[in-house]
Amino acid sequence: MTHGTVLTRKARVVGGLICAVLAVIELGWMIRDMDHVGPxxxxxxxFGAMLPGFYHAPLATSQSDVVLLAVYAGACVVSTRSAGSGALVTAAVFTLALRTPTVWIFSSDWTEGLPDRTRLLLTGITQVVAAVALIVTVIVSRRPADNPALGTPPARPRRVPAAVAGALLALYGLIGVAWQFYLMGKYTSKSAGPRSYEQLFTGEYTIGSLLGAPPAWNGWAIVALCLLTAAQAFVRTPVARMSGPALGLTLSVSGAATLIFYHTAHMPFTLDAPTSEVLQRLTLVLEIAVGIAALSLFALRDRGRTPTSTPPDWQPPAPAYGDWKSPGA
Incomplete structure (x- = not known):
């Protein structure tokens, strides 16, 4: 009988080193921004308290990179344990979600002549390759946890908290789907002008930071993460204990930053505003609440013994994560 799976010691070292390299890359771009415009x-x-492009040139990084750095740091720590596969997969999935657009954006003709274009493209390619390497490492290095020398298998999330978190994420994911279809209609209308939904998805002249993923891409990425993490929560896969808090941090930081952005841009919230604007703000409040709930509920581990037959601890969600922007942001 197998009692779940664990990673080999060699895989843990390799995964930890890859995450450390990813963290160093993020730190490098953050230091570059701080050197250019100040900490x-x-x-x-x-975090939305200063409008990008008004007081200084657009930055390379955003709040998404802060979250990514936290994910990489956490993965480095957790990878030292026998149950670290979930953290490595989470780091890989979040990287793919953010850096895949970077590759095509800085391979496009419209970015020719931009400062640091080559470095940005190499950053995207390096991080995407590193993410794939993390996933391959986890796939080929899992072993049945029937050998005590390898350590204990990962704990599963607790049943009731996981169910509650899963329901909240599923709800928010469905709301995200509705918003994306609304945006499709709004930005393919004649009044949209050159700012089409296609550009919001591909990033052509619509990215807020040089390394930032396009708004519509982020929207669908968050939808995919929410729905797939909810599915993982309902069946209580161990990887949900890693991807859930990472997604929770993403939602809470993104929602708060967007609310601050609206305040900075002098777009106050009033109940007599158009219905779509009222719903935007309410969605942001829900985003923050769901994020905080996910951070709290997924942190609770199962107090019982690991069952004799557990689902595989690798079930990566689709590439997804990013600083989801509320419609109209």
Missing amino acids: HDTVWTW
Whole structure:
């Protein structure tokens, strides 16, 4: 009988090193931004308190990179344990979600002549390749946990908290689907002008930071993450204990930053505003609440013994994560 799976020691070392390299890359771009505009303006821009492009040139990084750095740091720590596969897969999936657009954006003709274009393209390619390497490492290095020398298998999330978190994420994911279809209709209308939904998806002249994923891409990425993490929560896969908090951090930081952005842009929330604007703000409040709930509920591990037959601890969600922007942001 197998009691779940664990990663070999060699795979843990390799995975930890890859995550460390990814963290160093993120730190490098953050330091670059702070060197160009100062730590204060960099942090204020990340979290919406300073409008990008008004007081300084667009930054390379955003609040998404702050979350990514936290994910990489957590994966480095958890990878030292026998149950670290979920953290490595989570780091890989979040990287693919954010850096896949970077590859095609800085391979496009419209980015020719931009400063640091080659470095940005190499960053995207390096991080995408590293993410794939993490997933391959996890796939080929899992072993049945019937050998005590390999350590204990990962714990599963607790039943009731996982069910509650899964329901909230599923709800928010469905709301995200509705918003994306709304945006499709709004930005393919004659009034949309050159800012089409296609550009919001591909990033052509619509990215808020050089390394940032396009708004519509982020929207669908968050939808995919929410629905797939919800599915993982309902069946209580161990990987949900890693992807759930990472997604929760993403939602809470993104929602808060977008609300601050609206305040900075002098777009106050009033109940007599158009219905779509009222719903936008309410969606952001829900985003923050769901994020905080996911952070709290997925952190609770199952207090019982690991069952004799557990689902595989690798079930990666689709590439997804990013600083989801509320419609109209």
